[in-house]
Each structure stands twice: as structure tokens, then as C-alpha cells.
Amino acid sequence: MSISREEFFSGFVAETDELLRGAEVQLLELERAARERRPAAKQARELFRLLHTLKGLAAMVEAEPVVQLVHEMESVLRQADRSGAALPASAVPVLLDGLRAADERVRAIAQRREPAPAPRELLDALAALALDRPAAAVAVELPLPGELEAKLGPAERQELAHELAQGRRVVAVEFVPGPDKVAKGLTITEARSRLARLGTVVKVFPRTVTGPAGAAVVFTLLVTTGADDAAVAEAAWTTPDQVRSSAPPAPAAAGGDKGPEEPELPGRGVVRVEVRRLDDALERLSALIVTRFRLHRVAAEMRGRGLDVRDLAAVLVDADRQLRDLRAALMRTRMITVAQLLERVPLILRGLAHKTGKHVRLQVEAGRAELDKGVGDAVFPAIVHLLRNALDHGLEAPAERERLGKPREGQVRIACVEHSDAQLELVIQDDGRGVDAEAVAARAGRPVPRSAAELLELLALPGLSTAEAATETSGRGMGMDIVRRTVHRLGGELALETRRGAGTTFRLRVPLSVSIFDVFAFRCAEQTYVAPVAAIEEVVEVPAEVTRSTARGAMIQRRGRVTTIFDLAGVLGAGEASRRPRALVVRRDGDAVALAVDRVLGQHEVVVRPLDHPLVTVPGVVATTDLGDGRPTLVLDLATLAGRASAAPSRASDAS
Amino acid sequence: MSLHVVFQLGGTDYALPADDVLHLDAWTGATPVPGAAQGVVGLVTTRQRVVPVLDARVRLGLPPAAPTDQSRVIVVSQGGRAMGLLVDRAREVLRLAADAAQPPPGVVAQDTAGVVRAIAHVGQRMILILDLRQLVGPEKLHA
Numbered sequence: 137m138s139i140s141r142e143e144f145f146s147g148f149v150a151e152t153d154e155l156l157r158g159a160e161v162q163l164l165e166l167e168r169a170a171r172e173r174r175p176a177a178k179q180a181r182e183l184f185r186l187l188h189t190l191k192g193l194a195a196m197v198e199a200e201p202v203v204q205l206v207h208e209m210e211s212v213l214r215q216a217d218r219s220g221a222a223l224p225a226s227a228v229p230v231l232l233d234g235l236r237a238a239d240e241r242v243r244a245i246a247q248r249r250e251p252a253p254a255p256r257e258l259l260d261a262l263a264a265l266a267l268d269r270p271a272a273a274v275a276v277e278l279p280l281p282g283e284l285e286a287k288l289g290p291a292e293r294q295e296l297a298h299e300l301a302q303g304r305r306v307v308a309v310e311f312v313p314g315p316d317k318v319a320k321g322l323t324i325t326e327a328r329s330r331l332a333r334l335g336t337v338v339k340v341f342p343r344t345v346t347g348p349a350g351a352a353v354v355f356t357l358l359v360t361t362g363a364d365d366a367a368v369a370e371a372a373w374t375t376p377d378q379v380r381s382s383a384p385p386a387p388a389a390a391g392g393d394k395g396p397e398e399p400e401l402p403g404r405g406v407v408r409v410e411v412r413r414l415d416d417a418l419e420r421l422s423a424l425i426v427t428r429f430r431l432h433r434v435a436a437e438m439r440g441r442g443l444d445v446r447d448l449a450a451v452l453v454d455a456d457r458q459l460r461d462l463r464a465a466l467m468r469t470r471m472i473t474v475a476q477l478l479e480r481v482p483l484i485l486r487g488l489a490h491k492t493g494k495h496v497r498l499q500v501e502a503g504r505a506e507l508d509k510g511v512g513d514a515v516f517p518a519i520v521h522l523l524r525n526a527l528d529h530g531l532e533a534p535a536e537r538e539r540l541g542k543p544r545e546g547q548v549r550i551a552c553v554e555h556s557d558a559q560l561e562l563v564i565q566d567d568g569r570g571v572d573a574e575a576v577a578a579r580a581g582r583p584v585p586r587s588a589a590e591l592l593e594l595l596a597l598p599g600l601s602t603a604e605a606a607t608e609t610s611g612r613g614m615g616m617d618i619v620r621r622t623v624h625r626l627g628g629e630l631a632l633e634t635r636r637g638a639g640t641t642f643r644l645r646v647p648l649s650v651s652i653f654d655v656f657a658f659r660c661a662e663q664t665y666v667a668p669v670a671a672i673e674e675v676v677e678v679p680a681e682v683t684r685s686t687a688r689g690a691m692i693q694r695r696g697r698v699t700t701i702f703d704l705a706g707v708l709g710a711g712e713a714s715r716r717p718r719a720l721v722v723r724r725d726g727d728a729v730a731l732a733v734d735r736v737l738g739q740h741e742v743v744v745r746p747l748d749h750p751l752v753t754v755p756g757v758v759a760t761t762d763l764g765d766g767r768p769t770l771v772l773d774l775a776t777l778a779g780r781a782s783a784a785p786s787r788a789s790d791a792s
Numbered sequence: 793m794s795l796h797v798v799f800q801l802g803g804t805d806y807a808l809p810a811d812d813v814l815h816l817d818a819w820t821g822a823t824p825v826p827g828a829a830q831g832v833v834g835l836v837t838t839r840q841r842v843v844p845v846l847d848a849r850v851r852l853g854l855p856p857a858a859p860t861d862q863s864r865v866i867v868v869s870q871g872g873r874a875m876g877l878l879v880d881r882a883r884e885v886l887r888l889a890a891d892a893a894q895p896p897p898g899v900v901a902q903d904t905a906g907v908v909r910a911i912a913h914v915g916q917r918m919i920l921i922l923d924l925r926q927l928v929g930p931e932k933l934h935a
Contacts, residue, residue: 663824710826749873751844752835754827760835760842768823768835768842 147325148197149246150410155190156239159183160483163231170225180223184213190238196324196340196355201254202241208262209234215265230261232483279308279380284341284356292338299360304335306382307365309372311355322373324355330371335361411509414470418743421459421466425743428452428459429764460741467649470509474552474560475502477512481550484520488527495534495544496527501551507560508649511626515562515646518622521615522564522642523548530568530640540637542567547639558648559628559670567639571595571632589727592632596620624775629723653744655771657737657763658720660704661711666742666761667772673721673728675736692730694721701730702781708756708772722774729778744771756780796912797866798919799882802854805919806879807888807912812868812924815839816882819863833878838867845876851927852907870928877928888912888921 162183169176187206194202209231216223237258241251278285278296288296296306311327324340331337341356361368365376372378431452439445478500489496531537531546538544547567554560573591577584585591595616623630628646647670655666656675676694678701691698701719705711719730742761747753747770759771795810815838822834822845831850835842845865849856857880865876889912909923 708826710824745842747835747842749844749875750829751832751846751875752825752828754825757825757827760823762837766837767821768837770823770825770835 147323148193149242150408151325152190152193152242155186155193156235156242157479159186159190159235160232161479162186163228163235164482164486166223167225167228170223170228176223180213180216184210187213192328192337192340194238194242196328196342197245198342199241199245199251201251202238202245204254204259205234205238205241205262208259212262212265224265227265230258230265232486233258234262278306278358279382280356280358287341288339295336296338296358296360299336299338300382304360304362306338306358306360307368308356308358308380309368309374310378311357311372311374313353313355317373327355327372328357331357331359331361331368334363334367334371335359409469411470414466417466418470421463421743425459425463425741428455429740429762431455433764467508470649471506472509472512473502474505474507474512474562475500477507477516478502478519478550481519481523485523485527485548488524492527492531493533494527494531494546496531496548497545499547499549499551501549503552503554505552505554505560506648507646511646511649514622514626515628515644518619518644519550519562519564521619522644525615526564526566526568526640530566530570532569554648555645559645560648562644562646563641564644565639565641570636570638570640571634572636573634588632588634591634592616592620592630595632624773653742653771655740655742655761656720657740657769658718658733659735659737660708660716660733663710663770664737664763665770665772666740666763667720667774669739671722671774673723676719676721676730678715678717678719678730678732692719694728694730697728699728699730700782701732702778704731704733704777707731707777707781720774722778724775724778724782727782729782731774731778731781742771747771794888796886796888796919796921797882798884798886799848799864799866799879801849801852801880802857805917806848806852807886807919807921808866808868808924809921810885812870814867814869814874817865817867817876819859819861819865819878836865836876838865838874838876841874843867843874843876845878846928848877848879848927851877868924868928870924875928886914886919888914888919 162179165179166176166183169179187210191203191206191210194206212227212231213223216227237255241254244251278288300306309331311324313324317323328337328340337357337359339358341358343354343356345352345354357372359368365379365381368379369376435445435448435452438448481500482498485496485498526548531548532540532542534544537546547565549563549565551563551565552560553563571591573585573594576591576594580594580597582594585594596619598617620630623644623646626646628644631643631645632640633643634640654669656669656672657664657666659665676692679692690701692701693699699721703714703716704720705714705716716732716734718734718736719732720736721728721730723729740763742763744759744761746759747757756773756777757770758773760768761771763769796807797810797813797816798805798807800806817836817838820836822836824834825832825844828834828844831846833845833847836845847856848866859878860880862881864879864882866879866882867874867876907922907926908920909926910921912919912921
């Protein structure tokens with residue numbers, strides 16, 4: 137039954153990851169509450185719930201170290217709960233260490249490695265926090281065979297005793313995975329969450345049984361519930377006679393004036409979907425969009441033959457609109473909030489502050505903005521990098537800040553602004569010392585930059601580092617170039633503002649979603665290419681006479697300003713340089729550059745497939761699309777090509 | 793005995809293990825990718841996938857030749873990725889007996905840098921069995 141086990145593992149990893157993140161968030165909330173001396177019972181309960189679920193999951197994969205760690209953390213919280221939910225601030229770092237240790241072990245399990253044992257010192261540190269130890273084993277009648285009952289810990293026994301005292305039943309039910317069930321989506325994870333709606337899943341015991349078909353994993357779920365056997369059996373896809381219970385169902389009246397309890401339905405109306413499935417749906421939509429192009433082509437041919445296609449044209453307009461709506465609906469399913477994206481930032485910053493010995497106050501203004509999950513995942517490492525830079529190079533040490541008359545605590549602000557052109561601007565700002573342009577120039581061996589854009593250019597030189605020594609967090613070199621490349625790859629832009637002594641602000645402008653683009657199609661050297669409309673500032677006619685030629689290339693007058701122009705074919709190495717009548721003006725970090733082409737064909741909405749085969753990895757050629765002829769058309773990253781042209785004048789052929 | 797896809801380049805018979813081959817396509821042209829690795833003729837769309845196509849002639853050090861209506865693209869799977877090989881002709885699938893195959897003479901092995909894995913004799917014909925990994929493997933990509 138290796139299928140069900142695989143299936144189960146992937147669910148386990150996704151779910152524990154979510155639980156661990158949630159726990160981090162609650163823990164930091166608790167820390168803040170403790171500092172500000174306000175009660176935070178809700179957060180403590182939520183943290184307890186998350187940890188408890190995590191423990192149950194970990195027990196399912198027999199991840200003993202994780203169970204141990206989380207169990208000790210639960211004990212700390214139980215004590216805090218008894219003392220009025222006031223978790224001492226001193227407990228937070230230990231609990232964070234606990235989460236981190238659990239996280240490491242979950243990752244090991246995800247990679248099918250044996251998790252390391254729980255660190256003794258950490259367990260001891262946690263135990264030292266949980267002073268109020270529960271009494272020794274509690275006697276509970278359980279519907280379990282002895283060997284399984286022996287696996288219950290004291291806290292679980294206590295919990296069971298508590299539940300029984302509340303008039304709930306303790307039932308044990310078996311879940312037998314099988315390919316037929318997997319095919320219907322009926323996995324142990326699903327069974328567990330269905331049972332969790334009926335009550336509390338206290339423990340899940342996996343067992344290996346050997347049958348005629350070989351070894352299989354069977355799960356025994358121990359549940360406390362108010363529901364009857366039939367409901368429990370249904371939730372686990374079995375028959376009521378397979379449910380064993382410890383006590384007869386308590387009559388509703390026995391619960392006193394509480395009445396029958398509503399089963400708790402966490403996350404009702406929310407479906408968790410693997411991104412892979414959404415991608416699959418998008419892929420199918422892309423086929424439909426290609427078909428639409430073909431339809432348009434056929435209609436145009438019919439019109440060309442003198443046929444009346446007015447009715448067909450009207451239907452096509454409808455189909456276009458519906459396709460656009462469908463596309464928008466599908467794209468919305470992939471959106472995550474910026475707040476979700478930035479969930480981990482407080483923890484990361486806390487770790488960085490700890491390592492650098494600097495004091496930081498974080499301000500996050502995520503608003504209600506949303507962006508595509510794929511864009512979020514791609515841009516997040518860049519955000520973390522900029523935060524690291526802010527801590528390492530930007531903010532001064534507390535003593536220095538005091539001397540400068542600044543508050544000891546440095547400010548780091550992350551804000552986001554949604555632009556009407558389907559772009560999102562992320563602002564990462566610190567109130568540190570600012571970038572020392574002269575020092576950067578000296579280190580790079582270049583002239584002192586005259587503008588922020590030039591300074592960014594220098595900072596983005598591969599391998600440049602301004603820190604006097606490599607620091608533990610930022611390391612040496614390797615930094616801004618990667619941040620900028622990440623942003624460019626997404627079709628975005630990076631900008632910098634900095635003032636000596638006052639701080640540095642980075643602005644990352646990224647599209648809200650990437651899979652479907654509006655593109656311009658154009659011909660150049662007998663080949664059709666497309667480029668995102670968002671990257672093209674304007675399409676201009678190239679005057680017969682270029683203004684003048686310099687070593688960097690030819691120049692044209694545009695809106696009274698001089699703009700460098702390159703022949704796109706020359707830049708691509710796609711053919712002989714010749715005079716081309718049109719040019720696409722793109723902006724590369726502030727500078728306008730014109731790329732000459734033969735003809736602009738028009739605007740299309742296309743689905744883009746990334747091009748990642750090593751045989752065709754070429755800077756500036758990022759993806760392919762299908763314009764309806766069944767052949768791949770190359771999607772160009774014009775900003776990168778413009779950069780390549782500017783950097784290598786020998787390849788940039790004269791456009792005149 | 794294992795199945796091989798037999799193809800021709802400049803009058804010589806070559807073969808690849810059928811296990812490496814996904815399917816065959818007629819040659820209908822490719823989209824050139826300026827700046828791509830040596831021997832890449834371009835990209836084609838095949839069965840919903842966009843794959844790069846390598847000119848097998850270039851890889852085997854043969855003089856280039858213009859494709860004809862006999863030309864075929866052998867779509868192969870290498871290192872988990874699909875890619876195409878442009879060949880002059882490909883029409884046969886043969887079961888080549890292990891005893892008909894013998895290691896290539898040293899000079900052939902040297903000339904083709906390990907690309908020819910064995911030589912099979914079928915009646916009067918001599919078929920060079922190629923090692924796909926050597927032919928298109930990553931170490932060859934930027935040769």
C-alpha cells in the first residue's frame with residue numbers, strides 16, 4: 137500500500153507546515169501581549185489547538201521526536217492557561233526553539249530521512265518552564281488493545297479522562313487505506329479531518345498488518361465525541377460494528393443545560409487545493425485560448441474568401457468575453473493575500489535582530505492586497521534578502537543610534553501599494569544609516585554614482601558587498617544582483633531611494649500574476665516574437681536619420697530626449713543588422729532604451745510557458761507561447777536584452 | 793533482444809533503444825532560438841509540449857543537410873526532459889539481438905567520443921547503436 141503512504145506523507149508535510157507557521161504567528165502575538173501586559177487567552181488557546189493538531193499528525197507518522205517536543209510545549213501552555221493565559225515573555229524563545237526543532241524534524245521526514253532525536257537540553261528547558269506537571273497516569277477505561285493503550289502519554293490520558301468527565305464518549309475506529317479509497321480522495325488525512333468535525337482526535341495509531349496483498353498500513357483513530365457510532369463509522373468509511381467505544385453515549389440531558397453541542401466545523405467553506413491542480417486547470421485554459429486564436433484565424437480566412445461571418449464574429453466576441461471571465465476567475469483562485477505572504481516576516485526579523493544584536497520595530501502594512509501564489513513564492517526570497525540587508529548594513533547598533541539621537545529601536549517598514557495596472561509595489565524601508573555611495577563606488581572600483589538608479593546598478597554588480605566583514609546573516613557578496621534578477625524575471629522593476637543618515641527604501645514592483653500576459657507581437661529578422669505589454673513603454677517610429685552615433689550605439693530623438701537605440705536582431709544574434717522602421721521603448725531601471733524591429737503585429741492575450749530546458753537557456757528568452765499556429769513563439773524579456781545591449785556595445789549593431 | 797528505433801543519417805543506419813523514445817514526428821519546421829546551444833535547430837510543439845530539437849548530424853559531426861519531407865523528429869526522454877532529434881529518415885523499429893551487437897572498434901569509439909555504444913549486424917546491414925545520454929547528455933550540451 138505504498139500509494140496511500142505516499143499520499144499521506146505529502147498531505148502530512150503540507151499540513152504540518154501550515155500548523156507550524158500558524159503556531160509561530162500566535163507565539164509572536166503572545167510575546168507582544170506579554171510585553172504589553174495584556175491578556176491573550178485567545179491566542180494561547182489557538183496556539184494550543186495548533187500544537188495539539190500537530191502532535192496528532194506527528195504521531196501518525198510515528199515521528200516520536202516531534203511528538204515529544206510538541207508535547208512538552210503543550211504542557212507549558214497548559215500551565216500558562218491555568219495561570220490566566222499569561223505566558224511569561226521568557227518562555228517565548230524556548231518555545232520558538234521548540235517550533236524550530238520540530239520544523240527541522242518535519243523537514244527530515246518530508247525527505248524520507250530519520251528525524252534526529254529531540255534535543256535533550258531543549259526538552260529539559262521546556263520541562264523547566266512547565267513547572268506545574270500533571271499528576272501521574274490517570275486511570276481511564278479505553279476501547280483499545282493493551283499494546284496501543286501503552287502508547288498513550290500521561291497528557292493524553294489526562295485529556296481522555298477530562299473528556300469522559302465532560303460526558304463525551306471515547307471511541308476507537310479503524311481506517312484501512314486502499315487504492316479504491318485514494319482514488320476517491322479518501323485518505324487518512326481526510327478521515328482524520330472528518331472525524332475532527334465530530335469531536336477531538338486524541339491519537340492516531342498507525343499499524344502495519346500483513347495480508348494476502350502484502351504489508352499495509354492501517355490506522356486506529358482514538359476520538360472523543362458526542363456523536364453516535366453510525367456517524368463515526370460514516371466519517372471513517374466503515375460500518376458501525378467496527379467502532380469500539382468505552383462508554384455508552386451520554387444522554388443529551390446529562391450534559392446539563394449545555395444542550396447538544398454543535399459539531400465544530402473549522403474552515404467551513406474553505407477548500408485546500410494543491411497548486412499543482414490549479415496549474416493543471418490553467419494549462420487546460422491555455423489550450424482553450426489557443427483554440428480561440430485558431431477560431432479567429434479561420435474566421436478571418438472565411439472573411440477573406442468573401443463569406444459573411446457577421447454572426448460568427450458576434451459569437452466570437454461572446455466567447456472572448458467568457459474566456460476572459462473564466463481566466464479571471466481561475467486566476468483569483470491562485471491569489472493569496474500579501475498579509476499571508478508576509479506572515480513569516482516577524483519571525484525572520486526577530487531571528488535577524490537576535491543575530492545582529494540590533495533592536496527592531498517592524499511595521500507591516502499589508503492592507504487587503506492579493507497576489508498570485510507563484511509570484512509571492514518567487515518574490516519572497518527577495519524580500520527576505522532586503523530585510524537582511526536592512527538589518528546588517530542599514531540599521532545602526534542601539535548604542536550608535538542613541539549617540540545619533542535616534543531611537544534605540546530601529547524601524548523597518550513593509551508596505552504594499554496596489555497599482556491599477558495589475559502591479560503591486562512592495563516597499564521595504566529602514567531608518568538606518570543609508571547607503572554610502574562613495575564607499576560602494578570605491579569597493580566596486582567605479583566612479584561615484586550620480587543618481588539612485590546608478591547606485592542600484594553598482595549595488596547589483598555580482599559579488600559586491602559593502603559590509604566591512606562578511607556577516608553571519610548576509611554573508612559576503614551575492615545579494616542585490618539576485619534580488620534584481622528575481623524582480624526582472626517576474627517582469628517587475630526594482631528602485632532604490634537612500635539618504636545618508638536617514639535610511640533606505642527599496643521598491644519592488646511586480647505583476648499581480650504571471651501565467652497569462654498581454655503581449656505585443658512583432659516581427660524581427662523574419663521571425664515573430666512577443667514581449668509583455670507591461671514591459672513596453674511605447675512603440676515609436678524610427679526616424680530615417682538617427683541623431684548621432686556613439687560608442688554605446690545609435691541615438692534617436694524621442695519626445696525631445698535622446699534615447700539609445702539597438703537593433704533587436706543584432707542584440708539577439710538573430711540575423712544581419714539592418715535599418716528597421718519601428719522600435720519598442722523599454723525602461724531598464726530608469727533608463728529608456730529603444731529596440732528596433734521590422735513590424736508590430738498587435739496585442740494578444742497569451743498563456744506563457746516557461747522555457748527551462750538547458751539546451752535553450754538564453755538570457756532574454758524567457759518563455760514560449762502559441763499564437764494559434766501550433767508553433768512555439770518566443771517570449772522575450774526586453775529589459776534584460778536592453779541591458780545586454782548596453783553592456784556589450786560590440787554586439788549592439790548600429791540601427792541606422 | 794530489445795526494441796530499437798532505427799534511423800538514417802547520410803546513408804548510415806543508427807539506432808536508439810526504444811525505451812528512450814517517446815514518439816516520432818514528421819518535420820514541419822522549428823522556431824529558432826537565437827543563442828541556444830550548439831546543434832539546436834529550434835523549438836517544436838509536440839503533444840502539448842514545447843521541446844527543443846537537436847540536429848543529430850551536428851551532434852555526430854556529420855556535414856549539415858537541408859531537411860526533406862523524409863526528415864523526422866525522434867522525440868526522446870533524457871534526464872526526465874523531453875527533447876527532439878532531427879534525423880534524415882526514421883521508419884523502422886527492429887528487435888536487435890544482443891549477440892548481433894558487438895562493442896565498436898576502438899577507433900570508432902574514439903572518433904565519436906562514446907556516442908556509439910555498439911554495432912549490430914542485421915543481414916548485410918551494419919547498424920550503429922547510440923548511447924542517448926552521450927549523444928545529448930548535459931556534459932554535451934555546451935560542447
